[in-house]
Amino acid sequence: MRLYTLSKRHFVLVFIVFFVCFGLTVFIGIKGPKVIQTSAANFSLNNSKKLKPIQIRSNPLSTYNQQLWLTCAVELDQSKDTSIKTTFLMTVKVNGVTQDGTTTFIHNKVHSRTRTLACAAKCAEIIVAHLGYLNYTQYTVTVGFEHVDLPIKEMNFTWKTYDPAFSQWEVWFRFVFLVLTFIVTCLFAHSLRKFSMRDWGIEQKWMSILLPLLLLYNDPFFPLSFLVNSWLPGMLDDLFQSVFLCALLLFWLCVSHGIRVQGERRCLTFYLPKFFIVGLLWLASVTLGIWQTVNELHDPMYQYRVDTGNFQGMKIFFMVVAVVYILYLLFLIVRACSELRHMPYVDLRLKFLTALTFVVLVISIVILYLRFGAQVLQDNFVAELSTHYQNSAEFLSFYGLLNFYLYTLAFVYSPSKNALYESQLKDNPAFSMLNDSDDDVIYGSDYEEMPLQNGQAIRAQYKEGSESD
Template identity: 25%
Template sequence: MKKDDDKTDEQFLRSHNRSGYSSMVMKFENFNLMQFVCYFFFYLLVVIVSLVITSYGPSVTKNSVQTKNVNPKSYEWIIEREISNLERLNQPISSSIQLENTKDLIVSANVFLTVKVYGLPKDSKGVVKPKLLSNSTHKRKIFCKAKAKCVPIRLMEEPFLRYDSYRVNVLMKRNFTTNFFTKITINWKIRNTKITIFETFFRYSYLMASLIIILITTRSCKDIPSGLFSTEQKWIAYLLPCLVLYNNPFSTLSLFIPSPANDIFQALVSLLFLHLLVLFVLCLIDNHRVPLLQRKWYKFYLPKILLLTISFLSIFIVYTKERLKREEDMLYTSIFDFSGIKHIGVLLILIVIILIIWIFAGSIITYIKLKKIQTQMKKFKFFLAINFFTFIIFAILFFIRVGGRKNNTTGIYLSTYTVFNFYIYFLVLAYLPSKQFKSKIHKIIQNSSKGDTLDQQVIDNLNFDGIEKKNKSNLNNDFDMEEIENDQNNDFFLSEKND
C-alpha cells in the first residue's frame, strides 16, 4: 500500500475524502483491542465513581407529615395545615393528602377536592396577612390496598417560594358510604437546602467541563479543512453546545426570579438535547450503512426528524400547558384534568416502540452490510459498544430508581446529568483526529504557499466526499461495496501500517 508520506498533498486529501463515507482518521481508530478495553473500562469507572460520590450526598427532599383524625361516617372532611420557616433554597414545595384504609378490603372511589392555597406574608409589624394563591375544585380518585395507606393525591406545587410560610385549606367530599377511613395525612415536601447547593456545584462543574471539552475540540481541529470532517465530528459540533444548555447555566436564576419561564426553559433545553441525541444515534446507525450520495434528505433525514419533532412538541406542549395552568390552579394535573392526555400518551408509546425497533433493526442490518468494509466496521463497533454500555448503565439506574427502596438519594437524582455528560465527553475524545493525521495536514499547510486558501485549492476541486467534479454526472447512486472496500484498502490511512 502506498504510504501517506509518499503521496502528494492532493492525493492524500483525496484518499481521505472518499465517495462513500467520511474518513478522517480519528483517535479511536488507532486503538488495538487492549486499548479499546481500557477505554471502555475507564468510561465505566469514571461514571460509577461519580455516581458513588453523589450517592453520599444529602437526601433530595425533606418531609413534614401532619395527621388529623376524622369522623369515618362523615361525607365531608375539612383539613387546614400550615408550613413555615422556609428558605429560597427549599424550593420547590409540594403538598399531598393521603387517607389510611383500616379495613381488609380494597377501596377505589371518586372524591371531590376543593383546595385553597394561601401565602402567609408578614407586614412591617409582623402581622400575617394571608394572600390567596389558588382556589379550585377537582375530582380525584382514591385507591387503597387492604389495611394500607392510599395513593397520595397532590394538593399543590409551588416551583419557587414567594413566601416563607404557606397554608392549605382542604374540603374533601365523598358520595359513598364507608367507615374505612379514620385518619387523613397532609404531607409537605420541600427541597433540602444542602441538595440545592450540591446540585448547583455539580451543574457548574459539568458546565465548566463541557466548555473545556469544546476548547480541546476546537484546538484539535482548527487547522483541518472542514471538508475532511467526519459525520461523527460534525454531529459532535451540534451536541456540545446543546450539552452546555442541558447543564443550564441559568438554573440558579429560579432562586431569585419567581417566574415559570425558568422551568419552561429547563424543559425546553432538556427535551431538545435528548431528542437531538436520539437523532444522532439514528443517523449514525444509518450513516455507516448508507453512502453519502445515497442519502436523499427526504428519505434519510425527514422520517427521523418528523418522528422526533412529534414527540418533542407533544411533551413540551403538555408540560408548558400544565406549568402555566398551575399558576392559577395549583391542583391542576394533566393526567386527570387534560382530556387529550391519553391520546398523547398512546402516541408517545408508539413513537418509543418505533424508535426501539428502528435502532435494533438498523444496527443488525448495518452490521451485516459492513462485514466487507473493515474501516467502517471498526467505527460502527465502537459506536455500538459505547451506546451499549450507556444503555446498561441507564437500565441499572432505572431499576434502582423504580424498583429500589432508596429512591431519595442524590446519586439517583443526579444520575441523568452524570451519564449524559460523560457519554458526550468520551465520544468527543474518541472522535478527535489522530496525531498522525494532524501531522500530515500540518505538513501540507506548511508546504502550501497559500495555506489559508487550501480548501479552495484542493478540497473545492473535489465534489462532496472526494469524487472529482468532472465524474460527478456519471456517478451511479448504487455503490459497489467491494469496490469501496478496495478503495479503502488502497487509499485509506490505516494506522496499523504506519505504526
C-alpha cells in the same frame, strides 16, 4: 480520527476510564443528601361523620425548596382485611404568606376535584395539591371533604419539598459538569481548526452540534430558579433536556445510516425521515411538559389523572413513535453491519459507537427502572420523567452518564496527532480497501511505533500510485 490509531488495549482503556468516571459519580451520589424532605401534620377527627374544612400551615420555605406537595394518608376505623374503593369531592384553597406576615390569595377561587380513595390493608396516599415553584415563604392550604361516608379514624397530612441541601448540591454539580463540558467543547473545536469542514467525518460534525447542546442540557440558567420567582427557569430546563435528548436520538440515526452512505446525503431522502420521527418525539414531550405546567399554574390540584383521556392518547402516541424509532434504528444498524463487515476502518467506527451506546442504554434503563420502581412522588408522568429522583445517586449517575458518554465520543472522534498525514488516507474507505494490512495497521504494534517520516513515505507512495494510474 483518533479512532483509527487506537489499538485493542487502547479501546479497553477507554471503556475502563469511562466506567471508572461513571462509578465515581455513583459513589459520590450515594454519599449525597436526600432529595425530598417531609414534615407531617396530624389531625384527630374524633370519628366525626361530617368532615369540616381543615387549615394546614406549612413550615417556612425558601427558593431552595423548589416545589411543594401536600399529601394525605387516610386511616379507617375498620378491619385491615376489608377492601374499599370510593370517590369523594375534595376542595382546596391556597394562600401565600409573605415575609411581613400578610396573607395573599394565590388563587381567587376554591378548587374542587374528584378523588378516589382505595383502601386494602392500608389506604393509598392522595396528592392534595402541588405547587411547581414557590413565590412565598409560607403557605396555608384549606382542605375540605364532601360526600365522604367512611369511618375515618385519622388523616395524616404531609408536606413534601426538595431538601435545600440537595438543591445546593445540585447547583454545584451542574456547574462542575458545565465547566467540564465547556473545556471539552473548546478542546474538540481546537483540534479541528486545521481541517476544512468538508473533511470532517459525520461523527465529528455531529459532535460539534451535540457538545454545545450538552452545555444547555447542563443548564447554565439553572441558578436563576433560586433567584427568580417564576416558572420560566424550570420550563427552560425541561426544554433544554428535551432538545439535547432528541438531538442524541437523531445522532444515532444519522451516524448509523451515514457511515455506509459515503456520497452526498440528500436532505429529502436522508435527513427528512429522521427529523420527522425524532421531531414527533420532541413535540410530544414538549407538549406534555407545557400542558402540565400551564394547568398547574391555574389549578394546584391538577393531575394528569383528571384529564385521563387526553393524557392517555398523548402517551400512546409517544409510545408508538418510540417503537417506530427503535425499529428504524435497529434496521439501520443491522444493514450497516452486513454491508460494512469487510471494510475495516468504517466497520470499526460502527462497532465502537454501537458498543458504547449499548452500554449507555443499558445503564439508562437500569436507572429508569430503579426510579419508577421505587416509591417516589406519583403526582404526574411528566414530572417523573424530568425532575424526580429517589436519591442523589440517581440524579448524579444519570447526568454523569450522558456527560461522560459525550466526553468519550469527543476524545475518540478528535483528530490524532499525525492526522495531517493520515486524514486523506484513512478517512477514505476506498483507499483502506486497497491496503492488504489494514488490520495490522489498526491493531498491530508496528503502527503504534511508526515514526512520522514513515507516514510521509506512505503518503508519497500513494501519490506515485495515483500518478502512474
